[in-house]
Amino acid sequence: MKNSKLKRTVWFLLIPLGFFMHSCTSVKPYQKMYLNDSEMELATRKSEKFEQSFLLYREGASGANGGKSGGGCGCN
């Protein structure tokens, strides 16, 4: 039951990935004006660091957000 839910989620993520992989275009460096904007970075920003930290303490779910998934503190 639990594994089938995980499988469904992986499919849910893979199908759009397949769609995007085939529809993506090769963007040249001079066309990356928007992509190079600091707000477009595909990672959490330094200013979100402590928010991630208290959410790691306050919630049982963690990981896949660029932060830790346990260890380094007495939290979950």
Added chain:
Amino acid sequence: MKRLLITIAVYYAQLMSSFSQDLSASDTANYQERKLKLEEVNFVSGYYQQDGNHSGVTGGIGTEKLTDFANTLDLKISKTNEKGNIHQLFFEMGIDIYTSASSANIRLPSPGYEMSGPSHQDTRLYPSLAYSIENPNKGNVKGIGLSYSQEYDYVSRGIHLNFAKTSKDKNRELGVGLFAYFDEWMVIYPYELRPPGYDNGTDDDENDSIGASVEPRNSFQASFTFSQVINNRLQLALLFDPAYQEGQLTTLYQRVYFTDQSVRVEKLPDKRTKIPVAIRANYFLGDRIILRSYYRYYQDDWGNRAHTVNLETPFKVTPLFSLIPFYRYSKQTGIDYFAPYGEHQLQENFYSSDYDLAPFTSHFFGMGIRIVPVRGVFGVRNWNSIELRAGHYVRSPDLAGNSVTLALKFR
């Protein structure tokens, strides 16, 4: 399952072919060695306070009042050698000063009774050091890092390795990280549940006679990231961070009350496997608005499953000034071993009344302001940017918190 694995293998093969690169002679020619340079300094300071009425320390019914004043300073130093490889050194020092009313209740003999004096206060120090080498010609980065964290009852030592490969057109990147934390947690029992001869390292118990003992907790995490540019306005990343923990996973100073009103120390399994998968997509809408979106599905073998969605929409009032509203929603089913105060059955093998592991929904929303002046903040040339964020957190049934963060960047 077989089909799923084959599909993943096909995607992987496609990816690998797209990462192959020709190394022409011109790529490596004419590099000049550059001196050691302080690239960037970041100072981040944050304050968080919360209050609620379901602390695990008092069996799921006591105060959850807590404040945390956190500060980090990090430095990035780089050097380019004659081959064009970029060597980078990262150093970070963090200090948290926190007060927790529920921690003070570890000493009290009955639940629901709050100490009239000040809340328990502690300090956490966490330095870390990391080193990486980037080869721009091959498009790869290799790194290693060490971390340390210490607070009154908890010590952590961590190590990580990471590798990233970028395609030649720099439109996709594959990253792999391996993390290990070797922690030690001091054994602290609630006052009335301490066995004879028990010692928690302080002089608050007249029965102190043996040295305070510690229990190990080891955490191992892998991190896989694949990012892809879709077009000149959209890029996305897939993240997969499986983690395994073993050792002292129970919080030994948390009480659990049973249906017959007897009390015991919380008890949870000594192993836990976590599987989070996530997708992040950023889209530049028009010339002023950016949509930063994130979704995560999480499950672990304690029975907890969670969905988390985060949406942030930076709005560029001017090219140098942004307003950043954000909203995060999370819903979790809770672990199999959770029950509220007085509802656990005596025959259960594992039990907890920790509301962090309970079924709940949470909302976190707020606003950020980011300023990046051309001539530096307040005219200070190296002061690159200043950002202020404030948010309000609400978690069912009745926990509420507020956070404020100030981030300064110098380069």
